[in-house]
Amino acid sequence: MTSRPNALEIEDLVMHFGPVRAVDGVSLTIAAGRVTALVGESGSGKSTVGRCVVRLVEPTAGVVRIAGADVTHLSRRQLRPHRDAVSIVFQDPAASLDPRMLVGEIVAEPLRLAGRRVPRREREARVAPQLERVGLRAEVARRYPHELSGGQRQRVSIARALVSEPMLLIADEPTSALDVSVQASVLNLLADLQRDIGFACLFITHDLSAVEYLADDIAVMYLGQLVEKGSRERIFARPAHPYTQALLAAAPVADPVRQRQRQPVLLGDDLPSALDPPSGCRFRTRCPLAFDTCATEVPPQVPIGDGMAACHLVRPDGTGPDVRTADPSEVLS
Amino acid sequence: MTTAPASTATTVLEMRDLSVSFPTETGTVSAVDGAALDLAAGEIVGMVGESGCGKSVTGMSIAGLLPGSARVTGSVRLNGTELVGARESALRRVRGREIAYIFQEPMTSLNPVLTVGRQIGEVLQVHERMSRRAAHARAVELLTLVGIPSATHRVGAYPHQLSGGMRQRVMIAMAVACGPKVLVADEPTTALDVTVQAGILQVLRDLRDRLGTSILIITHDLGVIADIADRVVVMYAGRVVERAPVTDLFARPYHHYTAGLLSASPKPGRHASTARLAEIPGLVPVLSTQPDACTFADRCPAADARCRESAPPLEVAGDGTDHLAACWHPCPPQPREANR
Ligand SMILES: Nc1ncnc2c1ncn2[C@@H]1O[C@H](COP(=O)(O)OP(=O)(O)OP(=O)(O)O)[C@@H](O)[C@H]1O
Ligand SMILES: Nc1ncnc2c1ncn2[C@@H]1O[C@H](COP(=O)(O)OP(=O)(O)OP(=O)(O)O)[C@@H](O)[C@H]1O
Ligand code: SF4
Ligand SMILES: [Mg+2]
Ligand SMILES: [Mg+2]
Numbered sequence: 001m002t003s004r005p006n007a008l009e010i011e012d013l014v015m016h017f018g019p020v021r022a023v024d025g026v027s028l029t030i031a032a033g034r035v036t037a038l039v040g041e042s043g044s045g046k047s048t049v050g051r052c053v054v055r056l057v058e059p060t061a062g063v064v065r066i067a068g069a070d071v072t073h074l075s076r077r078q079l080r081p082h083r084d085a086v087s088i089v090f091q092d093p094a095a096s097l098d099p100r101m102l103v104g105e106i107v108a109e110p111l112r113l114a115g116r117r118v119p120r121r122e123r124e125a126r127v128a129p130q131l132e133r134v135g136l137r138a139e140v141a142r143r144y145p146h147e148l149s150g151g152q153r154q155r156v157s158i159a160r161a162l163v164s165e166p167m168l169l170i171a172d173e174p175t176s177a178l179d180v181s182v183q184a185s186v187l188n189l190l191a192d193l194q195r196d197i198g199f200a201c202l203f204i205t206h207d208l209s210a211v212e213y214l215a216d217d218i219a220v221m222y223l224g225q226l227v228e229k230g231s232r233e234r235i236f237a238r239p240a241h242p243y244t245q246a247l248l249a250a251a252p253v254a255d256p257v258r259q260r261q262r263q264p265v266l267l268g269d270d271l272p273s274a275l276d277p278p279s280g281c282r283f284r285t286r287c288p289l290a291f292d293t294c295a296t297e298v299p300p301q302v303p304i305g306d307g308m309a310a311c312h313l314v315r316p317d318g319t320g321p322d323v324r325t326a327d328p329s330e331v332l333s
Numbered sequence: 334m335t336t337a338p339a340s341t342a343t344t345v346l347e348m349r350d351l352s353v354s355f356p357t358e359t360g361t362v363s364a365v366d367g368a369a370l371d372l373a374a375g376e377i378v379g380m381v382g383e384s385g386c387g388k389s390v391t392g393m394s395i396a397g398l399l400p401g402s403a404r405v406t407g408s409v410r411l412n413g414t415e416l417v418g419a420r421e422s423a424l425r426r427v428r429g430r431e432i433a434y435i436f437q438e439p440m441t442s443l444n445p446v447l448t449v450g451r452q453i454g455e456v457l458q459v460h461e462r463m464s465r466r467a468a469h470a471r472a473v474e475l476l477t478l479v480g481i482p483s484a485t486h487r488v489g490a491y492p493h494q495l496s497g498g499m500r501q502r503v504m505i506a507m508a509v510a511c512g513p514k515v516l517v518a519d520e521p522t523t524a525l526d527v528t529v530q531a532g533i534l535q536v537l538r539d540l541r542d543r544l545g546t547s548i549l550i551i552t553h554d555l556g557v558i559a560d561i562a563d564r565v566v567v568m569y570a571g572r573v574v575e576r577a578p579v580t581d582l583f584a585r586p587y588h589h590y591t592a593g594l595l596s597a598s599p600k601p602g603r604h605a606s607t608a609r610l611a612e613i614p615g616l617v618p619v620l621s622t623q624p625d626a627c628t629f630a631d632r633c634p635a636a637d638a639r640c641r642e643s644a645p646p647l648e649v650a651g652d653g654t655d656h657l658a659a660c661w662h663p664c665p666p667q668p669r670e671a672n673r
Contacts, residue, residue, distance in 0.1 A: 041526035042497055149616050150384070179384050180553055184597040184610035191605035206526060209556075213599040213610065232604070250527040252556030254598050256579045259559040266535065267528050270482055271496045286528075 004032035005068035007168040007200030008053060008086075013062035015048050021274050022048040024224035025062075030217075032167065035194060035201040037211040037232075039247065040221030043274065046204045049221075050170045053202065054088045055079055067167050083113060087161035091173035093153035097145040103156050104141030107131065110164045130159045134189060151182035155189065162193065169194075172204045187213060208251040212236060217307075220244045223282040224274055230307030240302075240309035242323045243283050249324045265323050281312065288323050289313060345547045346372040346395065346515050351407035351417070353390050353399065364390040366571040366623040367407070369647065372515060372547040377537070379562030379579070380551045381594065383617045387571045388551045389437075392517040395549065396434040397424035411515065429460050433508035435501075437520040442504065443492040449476070449503045450488035456510045475506040479536045498529035505536055512544050519551045534561050555598055559583065564655075567591045570617050570628035573647055577656040585666060587650040587658035589633045627661065635662045 008030040015023040023045040030036045038046050052059045055071060064072045066085050074082070087110065090096040097106055107130050108123045118126070128138040134155040145153050154174060161169055171190065175183040187210055194201055194214075203214055211218060211232070218235045220228040220243065228241040239245045249265040268286040272278050278285050284294040293312050301308040304318035314320040348370040354363045365387040372378055380388050393399050395409055397416055409416045411431060416424065428434075436442045444452055453475055454468035463471065469488070476484035479502040492500055501521060508516055518537065522530040538561065540546050552558060558565055558579065565582045567575040567590065575588040586592040593613040600608075615632035625644050630636040639661050650658040 041528065180555065180594055181383065181597040181613040184599075185612040187599070187605075188610050188612065191609075195605075208527070209599040209601070212601065213603060213608075214605055246528050247526075250531040252527070252531075252554070252560040253601060254555035254559050254583070254595070256559040256562075256583050259556065264531060264535070265528075266532060268482075271498065271529075273496075 006030065006065070007032045007034070007067060008202065009063070009065040009068075010049070010053070011063040011065075013049065013052060013064065014060045015045070015052055015057065016060045019275055021224050021277060023052065023059075024277070026221070026224075026226055028219055028226065028229070030168070030200045030202060033198045033200055034216045035203055035214055036217040036219060037203045037205060037215035038219050038221060039204075039206055039208065039211055042206065044221040045224045045274070046221055047172055050088060050172045050202060050204055053168075054086055054170055056088075083110070084164040085166055086168040086170065087164060087166040088170040088172060089154075089157050089161045089174045092177050093150055093157050094145070094177075096157055097153060099145055101144075102141065103131075103143050103145065103148070106145070106156060107141070107160045107163055110160060126163070127159075130163050131156075133162070133193065134159045135185075149182075150178050151185060154178060154182075154186050158186075158189065158193070162197070162199075165197070166199055169199050169201045170204070171201055173206075174203075175210060176205065176207060183210070190214060208247065220247070223272060223277055225282060225310070227283065227311070228307065228309045230304060230309075234305060234307065239322075240304055240314050240318060240320055241283075241311050242287050242289050242313070242321075244309075245323045246288075263324060281310075283311075289321060289326065343374050344371050345374050345412060346370075347408075347410045348391075348395070349408045349410075351391065351394060351409060352405070353387070353394055354404045355400075355402055356404070361621045363571055363620045363623050364403075365394070366620075368568070368571075368573050370549075370566055370573070370576075372549060374514075374547055375541050375545040377541060377548045377550060377561055377563050379558040379565045380549060380568065381553060381555065381558060381565065382568035383594075384553070385617055385619065386568045388568055389519055391568070392434070392519050392549060392551055395515065395517055396428055396432045397421075398428075398434060429456060429513070430511045431513055432515045432517070433511075433513040435504050435508050435516065435518040435521050437523065443500060445492055448489050448491055449495070449506075453488075453503070453507050453510055456507055460511045471510070472506075475510055476503070478509075478539075479503075479506045480532060481506075496529075498525055498532065501525065501533055502536065505533070505540075509540055509544070509546070513546060515547050515549070516540070517549045517551070520553075521550065522552070522554070522557060530557070537561065555595065567594070570620060571623065572628060572659065574629065574660070575650075575658045576647070577653070577658075581653055581656050585651065585656075587656070587663040588629075588660045589635055589664055590629045591658075592664045593632075627659070635664075637662070 006029050010028045013023055013026045040046055051057050053064055059072055069082055071082050104127045107127045111118050127141050131138055131140055136155055175186050215232045217231055219226050222243050228244045239248055246265045246267050253259050270285040272285050280296050281294040281299045284290040299310045299312045301310045302314045351365055351368040353365040354361050368391055382388050405417055450472045453472040457463045457468040457471055473484050473488050481487050481502055522533050562579045564578050566573055569590045575591045586595055596611040613632055627640040627645050630640040645659045645661045647657050647659040650656050650663055
């Protein structure tokens with residue numbers, strides 16, 4: 001790969017909704033053509049990061065650069081030239097497609113929004129190959145969203161997102177509303193398109209098996225902040241942060257024999273709130289390994305390879321205890 | 334982890350030949366066709382199947398929760414008492430006390446203007462004729478039982494003041510308030526983070542262990558099934574197509590739909606650069622009348638004329654007597670790793 005600019009650079013991103021500290025200092029870079037998965041618990045701020053990147057909301061602070069251009073505070077008009085560079089696919093295909101528009105109009109919509117008047121003939125000519133690319137027949141262009149299945153609707157929203165040939169695709173839980181078998185077809189499709197077209201992707205999900213299948217890199221979010229970053233291989237083989245370890249331990253595997261041999265890691269149930277995050281390490285109220293310092297000092301981001309982990313127990317060489325095997329009473333000795 | 338021995342335990346719930354259809358403006362929709370199911374005391378049965386295949390309708394028919402428009406035939410017996418066609422007053426007595434239902438959406442089934450303690454207390458006041466005081470105290474116990482920290486404090490909270498995982502636990506506390514014999518949990522952990530999900534599954538297991546409750550858990554997450562179910566029922570287009578102890582089902586699916594489902598989920602260690610996920614081409618049919626054919630035939634790699642001409646019965650498959658499948662040409666062994 002030559003020296004294309006990074007598809008996405010986020011620096012110290014902050015997004016507060018009144019008192020809700022949805023995103024509180026997130027930094028993340030996605031190189032051109034790479035897939036980064038953003039995982040983390042419900043309400044941790046994953047979608048909000050995605051919404052800041054496509055500028056559905058204007059960040060409270062921080063910087064968002066797309067393909068090298070700072071778009072953090074651009075107005076709607078100023079954003080236009082950058083619209084083509086980034087697109088988003090939302091979780092719920094039923095809710096994100098306008099029920100009164102024909103599929104063909106939906107797919108062509110981004111062209112219109114980018115300020116280009118596309119005559120009807122040309123529109124149809126542009127839409128047909130887009131639909132084919134996502135495995136839909138060209139006739140689908142003349143149907144309404146409710147006449148399609150969930151998986152077909154999700155293909156339509158992917159076609160719409162890709163019509164402008166973006167450099168970066170934000171996929172916000174693109175498969176979680178779908179059945180296992182339909183999920184498989186959408187994941188295959190994303191993998192094929194990503195390989196063929198070479199866009200970068202921020203893949204937001206809480207399905208770790210989908211992450212392992214699709215991602216190159218992983219960022220783990222907890223209560224508005226990133227707690228760990230790293231390559232897919234490293235995170236699955238040697239997760240360093242207790243929350244990442246707990247996530248991997250808690251994701252059940254679809255194999256009863258193996259699943260029942262695994263050691264459950266039950267986290268504390270004191271779920272904190274983005275209105276009033278805990279002092280020190282935000283994970284400490286649920287962390288099985290938390291000790292005094294965790295309540296008083298914000299943990300440093302310990303570099304591990306290209307990534308990092310933010311935990312007091314991770315040593316400078318990137319090693320540390322593992323909640324999946326550690327006995328909490330012995331960790332500090 | 335204990336596993337209920339289905340053969341020796343007493344059957345609490347017995348469903349036979351259950352069919353449910355709905356008259357709609359565009360014609361009849363056949364939602365369930367001839368479903369059969371047993372729940373032994375203290376057993377956890379998992380139910381899987383593609384969206385729209387009739388899982389919730391089957392579950393609701395157990396709890397007598399189907400809308401009045403539903404046409405129901407067949408039999409559902411709870412400890413020998415027939416529930417299909419029973420009077421609403423009789424059903425109301427059964428519901429809550431003996432059979433409880435956890436709906437998929439905790440926020441829409443909790444009352445936003447009442448504290449969770451009041452809501453649990455009301456169930457107890459109605460069904461157990463408890464005083465308000467006693468009901469309040471019992472509500473605190475129940476919240477503790479389902480693993481809500483500082484229950485004495487949280488009993489006074491309104492639903493919006495709790496996280497998604499805690500609301501789901503409140504729903505479970507309400508469902509188990511009267512110590513039901515049967516609990517139907519319809520997608521109880523969908524949309525929850527896996528660390529919270531693990532806690533909820535533990536609560537369900539504890540409930541079975543402590544009170545001997547039988548649980549039917551409906552989900553599309555095969556990991557959840559692998560984790561908690563003793564036996565599994567697989568539905569497809571309104572019919573039960575396979576039924577087996579959990580390890581048997583995962584080790585050796587006989588129905589092609591089950592095999593397709595199992596191989597569609599991503600396997601640990603695989604990446605898109607080297608592997609593709611197996612897909613099941615085609616869509617679940619919505620049927621107005623149930624055809625005399627295998628309803629999976631259109632999507633099945635092994636289908637032939639026989640499959641399109643007569644419906645395969647649910648029969649004992651292989652050597653185990655408790656592994657049933659409805660297929661004319663059952664899958665050969667080890668079809669799962671077929672997706673390269
Ligand atoms: N417009 C808004 N106004 C107020 N609060 C908001 C708004 N949007 C999001 N939030 C809050 O910000 C936090 C982060 O929400 P976000 O949707 O980004 O989480 P998420 O990680 O995507 O969760 P999920 O996995 O459930 O989709 C939550 O506490 C949420 O309630
Ligand atoms: N009240 C109703 N009136 C008409 N049709 C209905 C009604 N309730 C359910 N159905 C239909 O019955 C079929 C089975 O629905 P059911 O809700 O049991 O599916 P499910 O397996 O639970 O699906 P999901 O996984 O999406 O929850 C569907 O085709 C559905 O549209
Ligand atoms: S810093 Fe402390 S509380 Fe936070 S994850 Fe590490 S050990 Fe747990
Ligand atoms: Mg989200
Ligand atoms: Mg359902």
